[in-house]
Amino acid sequence: MSLIHIQNLNKHFKVLNRREGIGGAFRDLFSGSYRTVKAVDDISFDIEAGEIVGYIGPNGAGKSTTIKMMTGILKPSGGTLQVNGLMPYNNRIKQAQIMGVVFGQRTQLWWDLPVIESFKILREIYKVDQKMFDRHMGMFDELVGLKTLYSQQVRTLSLGQRMLCDIAASFLHNPQVVFLDEPTIGLDISVKAKIRSLIKTLNAERNTTIILTTHDLGDVEALCQRIIIIDKGKILYDGDIKRVTALFGAYRTLKLQIDNYADSTLQSLQEKLTEHFGADNGCTIAQTEEFWTDVTFDQARTPLSDVLGQVMANFRVSDVRIVEISMESVVQQVYDGALR
Amino acid sequence: MKSYLALLRGSYMVGLVYRYGFLFNIAGNVLYMSVTYFLWRSIYQGRETLNGLTFDQTYIYVALGSAVFILLKTYVDWQLSFDIREGMIATYLIKPIDLQLYILFTSLGYCLMSLSAITIPTFLLLIFVFHIEIPLGVGLLIFPFSLVLAYLLSFCFDYFVGLLCFYTESIWGLSITKDIIVTVLSGALIPLQFFPDVIQNVLMWLPFQAIYYTPLTMVAQPTLGWETFLPMLGVQLFWVIALFGLTRLFYDQAIKVLRISGG
Numbered sequence: 001m002s003l004i005h006i007q008n009l010n011k012h013f014k015v016l017n018r019r020e021g022i023g024g025a026f027r028d029l030f031s032g033s034y035r036t037v038k039a040v041d042d043i044s045f046d047i048e049a050g051e052i053v054g055y056i057g058p059n060g061a062g063k064s065t066t067i068k069m070m071t072g073i074l075k076p077s078g079g080t081l082q083v084n085g086l087m088p089y090n091n092r093i094k095q096a097q098i099m100g101v102v103f104g105q106r107t108q109l110w111w112d113l114p115v116i117e118s119f120k121i122l123r124e125i126y127k128v129d130q131k132m133f134d135r136h137m138g139m140f141d142e143l144v145g146l147k148t149l150y151s152q153q154v155r156t157l158s159l160g161q162r163m164l165c166d167i168a169a170s171f172l173h174n175p176q177v178v179f180l181d182e183p184t185i186g187l188d189i190s191v192k193a194k195i196r197s198l199i200k201t202l203n204a205e206r207n208t209t210i211i212l213t214t215h216d217l218g219d220v221e222a223l224c225q226r227i228i229i230i231d232k233g234k235i236l237y238d239g240d241i242k243r244v245t246a247l248f249g250a251y252r253t254l255k256l257q258i259d260n261y262a263d264s265t266l267q268s269l270q271e272k273l274t275e276h277f278g279a280d281n282g283c284t285i286a287q288t289e290e291f292w293t294d295v296t297f298d299q300a301r302t303p304l305s306d307v308l309g310q311v312m313a314n315f316r317v318s319d320v321r322i323v324e325i326s327m328e329s330v331v332q333q334v335y336d337g338a339l340r
Numbered sequence: 341m342k343s344y345l346a347l348l349r350g351s352y353m354v355g356l357v358y359r360y361g362f363l364f365n366i367a368g369n370v371l372y373m374s375v376t377y378f379l380w381r382s383i384y385q386g387r388e389t390l391n392g393l394t395f396d397q398t399y400i401y402v403a404l405g406s407a408v409f410i411l412l413k414t415y416v417d418w419q420l421s422f423d424i425r426e427g428m429i430a431t432y433l434i435k436p437i438d439l440q441l442y443i444l445f446t447s448l449g450y451c452l453m454s455l456s457a458i459t460i461p462t463f464l465l466l467i468f469v470f471h472i473e474i475p476l477g478v479g480l481l482i483f484p485f486s487l488v489l490a491y492l493l494s495f496c497f498d499y500f501v502g503l504l505c506f507y508t509e510s511i512w513g514l515s516i517t518k519d520i521i522v523t524v525l526s527g528a529l530i531p532l533q534f535f536p537d538v539i540q541n542v543l544m545w546l547p548f549q550a551i552y553y554t555p556l557t558m559v560a561q562p563t564l565g566w567e568t569f570l571p572m573l574g575v576q577l578f579w580v581i582a583l584f585g586l587t588r589l590f591y592d593q594a595i596k597v598l599r600i601s602g603g
């Protein structure tokens with residue numbers, strides 16, 4: 001029996017099609033028309049105790065909705081969902097005792113109180129005995145130097161410090177499973193590294209099952225053996241991360257600011273690359289933000305120096321950035337058949 | 341139970357963080373007490389009693405009423421609607437605790453804070469600055485119990501309006517309407533004796549009077565005796581049990597909406 005068992009799980013939201021303006025809002029009061037959003041659309045997977053699973057997908061994919069169902073906050077529209085053999089939404093209080101949850105966007109700590117007070121309140125709420133409390137607090141201090149933050153008001157913590165505290169708090173009662181919803185969102189590289197090592201150590205020491213949502217591929221590469229990719233409520237891939245990193249580890253995105261950018265620029269860039277590397281060159285070109293043209297390419301087939309050389313030889317470029325492949329491009333590549 | 345006391349302790353400490361706000365409340369209270377003092381003096385103008393109440397009795401009622409008003413205002417309705425809109429409600433639902441008790445004990449912490457910062461100072465002001473004599477009587481003994489029941493009733497109304505936000509997502513109009521209804525019908529501003537007889541009779545059958553009229557009368561006319569006060573306490577207890585039960589039933593409905601539409 002797996003720790004988490006999900007079969008043909010659905011979550012549909014009925015959303016009001018809001019009309020424009022005050023008049024529209026007024027008419028909505030009386031005759032609203034609704035559409036159905038399939039936030040989670042017929043997904044199935046099983047998670048075993050002790051796993052760290054990366055649950056990834058672009059914004060609006062349905063990650064948070066799935067987490068809210070697994071934690072008993074939301075009621076599924078259909079399908080089977082069991083955590084430790086029980087349906088979370090029918091046994092919320094009982095199930096909450098074996099779960100820890102971190103929502104990256106909001107804290108579960110007491111905003112106006114010193115950090116240590118939140119931990120003391122949580123100790124009572126989860127009925128953690130003094131010995132376990134002391135041991136865990138000692139461990140958190142060893143791992144991330146939590147003690148230095150004890151007397152600081154939560155509202156005055158930096159985002160990274162707050163996240164470290166929130167993650168530590170979610171492990172305080174030694175839960176069987178911890179859900180981390182975007183724990184690294186908005187953090188810089190060095191804090192991310194700290195958070196990743198905290199998660200990894202806690203999983204190793206306590207054998208806690210961890211489900212981590214993120215749209216940072218670095219997080220999953222650093223932490224997970226298994227990844228589940230979700231988009232538009234459907235699961236695109238569920239399996240070993242090695243297949244995914246083997247594919248995308250070599251991908252980079254070259255971001256270019258091209259002088260005298262015109263509508264024809266994208267096309268002529270495409271032509272130049274095809275001319276030089278052949279039709280099946282694995283490069284995709286897109287304009288994702290204003291003034292920036294993105295060229296995503298596979299280093300194994302078309303080395304960075306060659307791509308850059310081609311671009312420089314044909315266009316006047318005023319700025320260049322090289323970034324790892326984005327979540328959106330990964331999903332696009334999966335749709336295009338990259339993992340088949 | 342210990343976990344709920346921890347919540348109470350936590351919110352008491354949050355209240356302490358904002359204690360300077362309470363100083364303004366006391367200042368405002370003193371101003372209000374002075375204004376009402378002269379207002380009621382001029383209403384009485386040499387008359388011994390009005391509607392069966394002496395000046396002192398009416399003034400104790402009204403002045404203490406304003407202090408109790410601050411004490412019994414839980415702001416649970418505003419808090420809940422904020423938590424729902426901002427999605428903070430999810431951080432409550434992940435904890436192994438009952439939502440109604442979580443909110444009750446959190447608001448009790450703030451209440452104890454304002455009890456020590458406002459209600460008790462007001463008592464002292466009444467006695468030492470305005471030289472009002474509160475006659476000793478059984479009412480004073482029962483008052484603390486009555487006040488606790490009154491708090492629970494006030495909580496039920498605020499909590500009920502807060503739960504309505506699961507449906508409406510906006511609180512402004514609902515909360516103001518509730519405040520007006522409760523304030524006027526409970527005798528928070530004027531003793532119920534000043535209302536016409538017909539209206540008095542109707543109000544006695546509603547839960548509102550149990551929030552302000554009951555505890556305030558116990559201090560304004562403490563010598564009325566057990567035979568008057570015990571039935572009043574019984575009525576309060578009845579409403580507490582009834583409204584707690586009803587709001588729990590309503591929660592079961594409202595939480596379904598939240599869990600279906602998102603949080």
Ligand SMILES: Nc1ncnc2c1ncn2[C@@H]1O[C@H](COP(=O)(O)OP(=O)(O)O)[C@@H](O)[C@H]1O
Nearest residue numbers: 013037039059060061062063064065601602603
């Ligand atoms: N309460 C809600 N009401 C209506 N639609 C919602 C609600 N919550 C989420 N959605 C929709 O469901 C989809 C999935 O959202 P979410 O699970 O938050 O995505 P993710 O966490 O992957 O970014 C989105 O299209 C979102 O707009």
Ligand SMILES: [Mg+2]
Nearest residue numbers: 063064065181
């Ligand atoms: Mg999300």
